[in-house]
Amino acid sequence: MITLDLKTERGWLRKLNPIFGAGFWVKAAVGLSIRDVLCRQLGVADDYLDNRVQTLFLDGKPVDDVDRAIVPDGGVLTLSAAMPGLVGATFRKGGHLAPMRGSITCAAEDETCELDGRVKIKLFNVVARELSPGFLGMGIIISGQPKCQFFEGRSTKFWNGCQAAKLDGRNIDIEQLRELSFEFEEMGLTVIEDSAEASP
Numbered sequence: 110m111i112t113l114d115l116k117t118e119r120g121w122l123r124k125l126n127p128i129f130g131a132g133f134w135v136k137a138a139v140g141l142s143i144r145d146v147l148c149r150q151l152g153v154a155d156d157y158l159d160n161r162v163q164t165l166f167l168d169g170k171p172v173d174d175v176d177r178a179i180v181p182d183g184g185v186l187t188l189s190a191a192m193p194g195l196v197g198a199t200f201r202k203g204g205h206l207a208p209m210r211g212s213i214t215c216a217a218e219d220e221t222c223e224l225d226g227r228v229k230i231k232l233f234n235v236v237a238r239e240l241s242p243g244f245l246g247m248g249i250i251i252s253g254q255p256k257c258q259f260f261e262g263r264s265t266k267f268w269n270g271c272q273a274a275k276l277d278g279r280n281i282d283i284e285q286l287r288e289l290s291f292e293f294e295e296m297g298l299t300v301i302e303d304s305a306e307a308s309p
Contacts, residue, residue, distance in 0.1 A: 134250035139226035163191040182226030245300040
């Protein structure tokens with residue numbers, strides 16, 4: 110696995126939105142509840158999970174109880190703010206229409222079995238904008254094709270806003286990134302945005 114560490118200007122992360130929706134991997138202890146994984150390990154605030162994340166899927170099944178649904182190794186967590194219309198109301202966790210989807214709702218489990226593993230995270234709408242800086246600051250894993258190739262052949266305009274880069278721990282010029290082939294099995298990606306406020 111190669112590693113790519115970027116330091117960028119504020120706002121640059123929005124260029125990575127396709128990665129957030131397609132999903133990325135994080136290392137975590139699994140066999141625990143969704144709350145344990147997201148809040149105790151991955152830095153999501155409890156209040157944010159309870160109130161901001163209105164729609165949550167585990168392996169494609171809607172979740173109502175984040176304290177009892179257990180995340181398996183290789184599990185996929187999809188997080189979204191409220192979705193519009195009847196579909197959004199039906200899939201909202203703990204919503205009044207939740208009984209309508211009883212047969213497809215993720216079942217709660219009483220037993221946990223903690224072990225090291227990986228979890229795939231998918232982020233949508235405002236949740237992607239608000240949570241992606243934290244995940245990228247910790248580091249994510251992009252696996253397989255064509256996701257690693259997301260960066261390949263990008264124009265100078267795409268890389269504008271990148272202030273510094275390291276490839277496998279060594280400094281690399283931004284222009285060299287444009288020439289790099291990203292045909293790798295996996296890539297560890299860390300992005301830190303400049304925290305300085307823009308001048309008025």
